[in-house]
Amino acid sequence: xxxxxxxxxxxxxxxxxxxxxxxxxxxxxxxxxxxxxxxxxxxxxxxxxxxxxxxxxxxxxxxxxxxxxxxxxxxxxxxxxxxxxxxxxxxxxxxxxxxxxxxxxxxxxxxxxxxxxxxxxxxxxxxxxxxxxxxxxxxxxxxxxxxxxxxxxxxxxxxxxxxxxxxxxxxxxxxxxxxxxxxxxxxxxxxxxxxxxxxxxxxxxxxxxxxxxxxxxxxxxxxxxxxxxxxxxxxxxxxxxxxxxxxxxxxxxxxxxxxxxxxxxxxxxxxxxxxxxxxxxxxxxxxxxxxxxxxxxxxxxxxxxxxxxxxxxxxxxxxxxxxxxxxx
Amino acid sequence: xxxxxxxxxxxxxxxxxxxxxxxxxxxxxxxxxxxxxxxxxxxxxxxxxxxxxxxxxxxxxxxxxxxxxxxxxxxxxxxxxxxxxxxxxxxxxxxxxxxxxxxxxxxxxxxxxxxxxxxxxxxxxxxxxxxxxxxxxxxxxxxxxxxxxxxxxxxxxxxxxxxxxxxxxxxxxxxxxxxxxxxxxxxxxxxxxxxxxxxxxxxxxxxxxxxxxxxxxxxxxxxxxxxxxxxxxxxxxxxxxxxxxxxxxxxxxxxxxxxxxxxxxxxxxxxxxxxxxxxxxxxxxxx
Numbered sequence: 143x144x145x146x147x148x149x150x151x152x153x154x155x156x157x158x159x160x161x162x163x164x165x166x167x168x169x170x171x172x173x174x175x176x177x178x179x180x181x182x183x184x185x186x187x188x189x190x191x192x193x194x195x196x197x198x199x200x201x202x203x204x205x206x207x208x209x210x211x212x213x214x215x216x217x218x219x220x221x222x223x224x225x226x227x228x229x230x231x232x233x234x235x236x237x238x239x240x241x242x243x244x245x246x247x248x249x250x251x252x253x254x255x256x257x258x259x260x261x262x263x264x265x266x267x268x269x270x271x272x273x274x275x276x277x278x279x280x281x282x283x284x285x286x287x288x289x290x291x292x293x294x295x296x297x298x299x300x301x302x303x304x305x306x307x308x309x310x311x312x313x314x315x316x317x318x319x320x321x322x323x324x325x326x327x328x329x330x331x332x333x334x335x336x337x338x339x340x341x342x343x344x345x346x347x348x349x350x351x352x353x354x355x356x357x358x359x360x361x362x363x364x365x366x367x368x369x370x371x372x373x374x375x376x377x378x379x380x381x382x383x384x385x386x387x388x389x390x391x392x393x394x395x396x397x398x399x400x401x402x403x404x405x406x407x408x409x410x411x412x413x414x415x416x417x418x419x420x421x422x423x424x425x426x427x428x429x430x431x432x433x434x435x436x437x438x439x440x441x442x443x444x445x446x447x448x449x450x451x452x453x454x455x456x457x458x459x460x461x462x463x464x465x466x467x468x469x470x
Numbered sequence: 471x472x473x474x475x476x477x478x479x480x481x482x483x484x485x486x487x488x489x490x491x492x493x494x495x496x497x498x499x500x501x502x503x504x505x506x507x508x509x510x511x512x513x514x515x516x517x518x519x520x521x522x523x524x525x526x527x528x529x530x531x532x533x534x535x536x537x538x539x540x541x542x543x544x545x546x547x548x549x550x551x552x553x554x555x556x557x558x559x560x561x562x563x564x565x566x567x568x569x570x571x572x573x574x575x576x577x578x579x580x581x582x583x584x585x586x587x588x589x590x591x592x593x594x595x596x597x598x599x600x601x602x603x604x605x606x607x608x609x610x611x612x613x614x615x616x617x618x619x620x621x622x623x624x625x626x627x628x629x630x631x632x633x634x635x636x637x638x639x640x641x642x643x644x645x646x647x648x649x650x651x652x653x654x655x656x657x658x659x660x661x662x663x664x665x666x667x668x669x670x671x672x673x674x675x676x677x678x679x680x681x682x683x684x685x686x687x688x689x690x691x692x693x694x695x696x697x698x699x700x701x702x703x704x705x706x707x708x709x710x711x712x713x714x715x716x717x718x719x720x721x722x723x724x725x726x727x728x729x730x731x732x733x734x735x736x737x738x739x740x741x742x743x744x745x746x747x748x749x750x751x752x753x754x755x756x757x
Contacts, residue, residue: 156588159585159589160589160592160593163589163590163593164593167593167598167601168601171598171601171602171605172601172605286733286736287729287733289732289736290678290682290728290729290730290731290732290733290736291682291725291728291729291732292682292685292686292689292701292704292725292728293686294685294686294689294704294708295685295704295721295724295725295728298704298708298713298721298725299721299722299725301713302713302718302721306713306714313713403594404591404592404593404594404595404596405594407594407596407597408594408595408596408597408686411596411690412686412689412690415689415690415708416708426600426690427690427691429604430600430604430690430691430692431691433604435604435605438600438601438604439601441597442597442598442600442601445594445597446593446594446597449592449593449594450592450593453592
């Protein structure tokens with residue numbers, strides 16, 4: 143299997159276009175909404191004064207009314223890795239604040255995504271093999287329920303049961319208070335112990351769509367002509383399902399992965415607030431409450447860049463899974 | 471206009487799922503618009519003792535501020551209902567316009583529109599909402615509805631587009647062209663009526679998403695702090711440590727209300743799609 147160069151080029155160009163769109167939106171939206179962002183920020187923060195507003199205006203390049211000039215300044219700062227100074231964490235640069243928070247979010251999101259796929263597929267396959275059975279019906283019912291409640295409510299319920307009532311896991315935070323005194327193994331243990339509930343609730347919140355997608359696709363695939371042929375050839379049920387069925391049912395599920403990523407990140411943001419987990423979501427929440435605009439914009443950019451990067455990787459893996467995409 | 475009347479559809483106008491979903495939604499509509507008249511206590515009334523457990527006087531107890539949770543839940547229904555229905559409606563109008571146009575006109579119109587949709591699909595909508603909402607000068611109910619309504623149409627546009635593409639292949643479009651109908655007439659008078667069920671199914675899912683988005687935004691601290699919605703009730707319960715006070719009556723009912731409300735829409739949507747499939751055969755494309 144060889145990836146065609148034209149396909150790779152197209153996906154990379156698309157990723158770059160998305161990135162540019164995200165940057166332009168990040169630049170333009172606050173300016174379009176109206177008013178003078180510097181004035182607004184100055185008036186809404188503790189630092190508020192005419193001098194602060196003037197300083198901010200300079201920093202944003204707002205002293206020059208030309209949007210093109212402002213955009214040039216914005217891009218220059220961005221290329222230098224300068225996302226401004228966080229007001230709430232003054233004088234720490236936004237870049238550093240985000241950099242410290244990113245591993246927590248990335249870790250939980252990645253593990254939760256893998257976990258929810260594994261569970262979702264297992265349940266989806268079992269359901270699709272016997273549609274209408276009690277297992278299938280209850281899996282469907284639970285899936286619809288999960289899809290109908292806010293992510294953070296699932297997190298709260300897990301805290302109530304497993305942290306508050308049963309006391310198996312901590313109520314929140316990412317590390318224990320005595321973290322610095324722990325041995326290296328103890329540190330890892332503490333991190334894992336604290337991550338279980340956030341990861342579990344995130345996985346649970348997104349497992350429903352995986353179940354539904356895989357189940358419905360597998361049922362459709364199992365009724366295709368080539369499955370009838372496989373049966374006529376006398377292939378075992380096991381071989382039919384695992385070698386023919388799942389391979390084909392898997393494809394839309396993989397496409398769904400790219401689309402669902404945004405949802406998972408959105409879920410992670412609220413989930414971190416529930417668990418006081420020190421990732422990007424917690425930062426965003428604090429930034430909103432404290433009107434820390436540079437941090438909000440920086441967080442948006444980090445989320446956009448991560449998702450665009452993961453999408454690009456998924457796009458480049460895709461031809462190996464489905465050789466047909468190379469053709470068009 | 472094309473009408474297909476198969477016997478499958480003749481016996482019953484509404485199937486069980488549609489009826490059940492409709493009944494749930496009617497219940498919530500009643501709670502939203504008549505509820506405030508019959509709610510036990512006035513909105514934001516804080517005259518009671520805090521953390522009271524449920525009793526006949528307070529069906530769902532009181533919260534940390536001494537408000538009757540049951541009454542707040544009823545007032546919240548109105549906000550959540552309005553956000554869901556109006557934002558869902560705005561989303562649907564944009565989704566249909568973009569999807570129909572992109573599906574009907576080939577070449578560059580379609581390519582350009584879908585390129586924009588694909589671009590925006592990758593950037594998480596919640597992040598966009600956060601940016602927009604935090605820079606808006608004030609965040610009232612109207613702004614919340616607009617932010618959600620204007621940013622949620624992407625999936626829908628894709629789904630309407632692929633359905634339009636398949637409708638365009640059908641004979642009746644060709645026939646309409648032969649009769650001399652303009653593009654606009656074919657789109658609005660011929661194709662649009664045939665898209666109705668899929669529009670209805672999408673309307674249902676965007677409405678559900680809007681209710682969940684409102685809850686999520688409230689939880690993030692974006693939104694009108696004075697308004698009462700299921701989302702703000704849950705947010706207050708969380709920030710006031712309802713878990714530590716064992717106040718399940720403050721945490722569980724708003725979640726169940728959201729779930730039930732959304733489930734009503736899901737039932738209605740699935741029922742509508744099933745009826746559509748039974749009527750038109752199973753060769754429809756949904757994406």
